[in-house]
Amino acid sequence: MSAPHPSVAACRSAVRQALDGMPIGTKVWVALSGGPDSLALAAATAYVGRKEGYLTGAIIVDHGLQAGSDRVAQHAAEQARLAGIYSVFVERVVVGRDGGLEAAARKARYDAINARVDTEGGHDPQILTGHTMDDQAETVLLALARGSGARALSGIPPRRGRIARPFLSVRRSDTVGACSAQGLTPWHDPTNTDPDGPRRSALRASVMPALVDVLGPGVVSGLARSAALLQADADELDRQARSAMQTSTSTVRADEWRCDMLAALPDAIRSRMLKMLAEAKGAGPLTTVHVNALDALVTQYKGQGAVSLPGGYEARREYGRLVISHPLERPAT
Known part of the structure; x- marks a missing residue:
């Protein structure tokens, strides 16, 4: 039996590490957009789930913000099944405008995903998202441009509660390669690479390629390492602040x-x-x-x-x- 494609192996290894120690029968849900990152995540989760005895599923959120979003959601569901996940739910949401469209869409998405996970039940279910090392680097740069502190500069946390992000150690090129190697057809959101689109899209389309040209391909992993270091620092400072708060509130x-x-x-x-x-x-x-x-x-x-x-x-x-x-x-x- 031949070894898997290197990109496929990288994705599977990342998921295995994120779920290490979870008991047999744990429900593991993939937040699936249909793009290469989340589709590669679905395939890797399906594989690891079969090997480790996890119950896997996928949740697709149709925000209804683009024409044909229902067809995109249906295509994502078909690809999830092709990847080996057969418990698939499509949740349709109405996106408000509080905090801006991007923030409102994110809130609606996570609310719908958490509601479905709660409805399906199970002991300590896990939710996996497809954020990659490239997403982490972009997040750090956006925070840096805003003049943010260490917490924001620490980027996307690898885990928050039951939400885990296995691919923060995986490059976007690997998720694309993993989909290709496994015969999966991801959807490519045109707004993700639109220089005139949202700020993150413009950063992805114009700024990151320029940084790689000037500083070399290691700039992405370097920004991700900085985020990890700042995450540890911010966690320790928060711990000390909580300790100081308990001391202060005990006196007045x-x-x-x-x-x-x-x-x-x-x-x-x-x-x-x-x-x-x-x-x-x-x-x-x-x-x-x-x-x-x-x-x-x-x-x-x-x-x-x-x-x-x-x-x-x-x-x-x-x-x-x-x-x-x-x-x-x-x-x-």
């Missing part, structure tokens, strides 16, 4: 924090802690502008008024303490 009321204690913390810990404190109250998500304003209340107080936060919350300084509340929660005076 649950909704007040002493500014002198906060100011004494290292900047990297304090900024994370302020974000956690506000979002724990229900205000969020916070941007860098919000966090900087909170930090100024703590470290550079000159009598400034309350800081407005998302969700109608506000932060203010009272008697040397930082207080975060919603105006409707405060008792009338």
Whole structure:
């Protein structure tokens, strides 16, 4: 028996590592768009599932945003079965506009996938997505352009809850090669390489090829390695911030924090802690502008008024303490 094509082997190895330790009978769902990344993922998952005793399935979300999206979804379902996955669901969603079209589509997609997984049940089901090393590199560059911190620069997490991303160690060229080697016909979304399309598409079509030309093909793996290193750093800083938050909340009321204690913390810990404190109250998500304003209340107080936060919350300084509340929660005076 001949060895599998190198791209096929790379995809299977990545899935096997992501699911290592999962018990026999675990339900493993592939979030399938029909593109080469998710279709290669479906084929690799089907293979690993047969070998390891997992129950595999695919969930296709039809966003209805492009003409013929129903045909694209049907083609993806056919290819999933050809790849060896026979439990296939097509979920049709209505995409809102909150936060922009891309964010709204992402929310609708994950909501539909999670709802289907919950409906089908099973103990600790897993959801796999086809994000690749190239996606990771693009994410890091976009975060860098926005002037983001270490958490955003750490890119796409390899796992969050039951969602795993095995292909963050796999190049996009390998997913294309794996589909070709296995006789699969992926759908190529024209917006993914449109220089006049969404920002990520323009980055993919124009910027990444230019970077590879100038810096060499290693730029993609280099950006991905940077993301992995920053992920570990950000996780540790978040851990320290949570520890500091527990210490602070044990000395005062649950909704007040002493500014002198906060100011004494290292900047990297304090900024994370302020974000956690506000979002724990229900205000969020916070941007860098919000966090900087909170930090100024703590470290550079000159009598400034309350800081407005998302969700109608506000932060203010009272008697040397930082207080975060919603105006409707405060008792009338």
